[in-house]
Amino acid sequence: NAGVTQTPKFQVLKTGQSMTLQCAQDMNHNSMYWYRQDPGMGLRLIYYSASEGTTDKGEVPNGYNVSRLNKREFSLRLESAAPSQTSVYFCASSEYGGSMDEKLFFGSGTQLSVL
Amino acid sequence: GENVEQHPSTLSVQEGDSAVIKCTYSDSASNYFPWYKQELGKGPQLIIDIRSNVGEKKDQRIAVTLNKTAKHFSLHITETQPEDSAVYFCAAVEANQAGTALIFGKGTTLSVSS
Numbered sequence: 001n002a003g004v005t006q007t008p009k010f011q012v013l014k015t016g017q018s019m020t021l022q023c024a025q026d027m028n029h030n031s032m033y034w035y036r037q038d039p040g041m042g043l044r045l046i047y048y049s050a051s052e053g054t055t056d057k058g059e060v061p062n063g064y065n066v067s068r069l070n071k072r073e074f075s076l077r078l079e080s081a082a083p084s085q086t087s088v089y090f091c092a093s094s095e096y097g098g099s100m101d102e103k104l105f106f107g108s109g110t111q112l113s114v115l
Numbered sequence: 116g117e118n119v120e121q122h123p124s125t126l127s128v129q130e131g132d133s134a135v136i137k138c139t140y141s142d143s144a145s146n147y148f149p150w151y152k153q154e155l156g157k158g159p160q161l162i163i164d165i166r167s168n169v170g171e172k173k174d175q176r177i178a179v180t181l182n183k184t185a186k187h188f189s190l191h192i193t194e195t196q197p198e199d200s201a202v203y204f205c206a207a208v209e210a211n212q213a214g215t216a217l218i219f220g221k222g223t224t225l226s227v228s229s
Contacts, residue, residue, distance in 0.1 A: 004158070040124075042204060042219040043159070058216055090158050100208045100217045101147035101166070106158030 002026055004107035006091050012113045013081045021076040021110050023091030031097020032074035033058075033104065034066060036087040043090065049074055050097040081114045088112070117142040117209030121220030128195050130229045138205035138220050139187040145207040148181060148188045149217075153202045162203075163190070195227045 007022045025032065033048040035058075045058030049068040063085060065077045074093075078085060088111050092104040118141040128134050140148075146167035151159035165172045165179045165188065172179050176195075181188040192199055205220045 040221055042119075042121075042221040044219070045216050048216075059218075092158070103149075103161045103164070104151075104159075104217070106160070108156070108158050 004091055004093055004105050006089075006107035006110050008110060009108070010111050012115065013078075014115055015082060017081050018077070018079050019081065020078075021089055021091075021112075022073070023075065023107060024073045025091075025093040025105070026072065027093060027095070027105065028071070029093040029095050029097075029105070030071070031094045032068065033092040033094075034064075034074070034076045035090045035092065035106075036060065037090060037109070038087050046076065046089075048097075081112075083114050086112060086114045117145060117207055117216075117218040119205060119207050119218050119220040121205050121223055123223060124221065125224045125226070127226045127228065130195060130197060130227055132195055134192045134195050134199070134225055134227075136190045136203055136205070136223045136225070137187060138189070138207075139185075140207040140218075141186065142207070142209055143183075143186065144210055147208045148179070149206050150177075150179060150190050151204045151206065151219075153204065153222075155201075159204060192225075195225075197227050197229050200225055200227045 004025045034046040035043045044060050047066040049055045052071045067075045088109045091107045120139045149164035152162045153159040176193050178191045202222045206217050209218045
């Protein structure tokens with residue numbers, strides 16, 4: 001099993017450009033998450049989807065949108081990228097979801113630079 | 116909301132020594148406390164977790180202790196090995212009006228030298 005797969009692994013954008021980060025999991029998990037990781041800041045939740053068809057804001061949702069395309073796929077879109085969105089983005093999934101008190105499975109990350 | 120403080124930010128030990136990382140949390144309602152290990156270039160992986168009805172949990176060379184009264188929990192790694200070198204994150208669950216969220220500490224970079 002591949003687990004959680006993220007594409008692309010690296011991306012450079014110019015300010016104002018848009019892009020979509022893709023995430024897919026093959027573990028039949030109900031819940032999926034997007035985190036960003038900045039130096040010295042730990043991991044911060046951007047958006048999550050507790051089940052197919054639902055999405056909710058996390059700690060830092062401004063400037064992002066998400067789509068839970070189906071049970072496997074959860075995409076993160078930057079409509080107009082800003083330098084403050086330079087970060088490493090991680091997608092994660094969990095089997096049940098809803099209460100967050102279960103194991104998260106993380107992808108290997110997307111390193112995004114906005115110039 | 117929940118606030119998770121993690122110390123130290125960096126920790127260097129000799130192979131075979133023990134390492135201890137400490138976290139404090141602010142929300143007394145939090146009841147789940149996981150620890151994640153992140154190796155260079157990879158995503159975090161859960162290594163151990165503890166729930167509020169337990170004071171200590173062990174898994175081979177790693178252990179986690181929880182003091183609910185003081186609102187702190189710690190990760191203990193014994194007989195450290197070079198492959199333990201990584202960034203370690205603690206976390207706590209925050210319950211709010213929107214649902215629940217896993218709030219992470221800022222991480223501890225552990226270096227084990229042989």
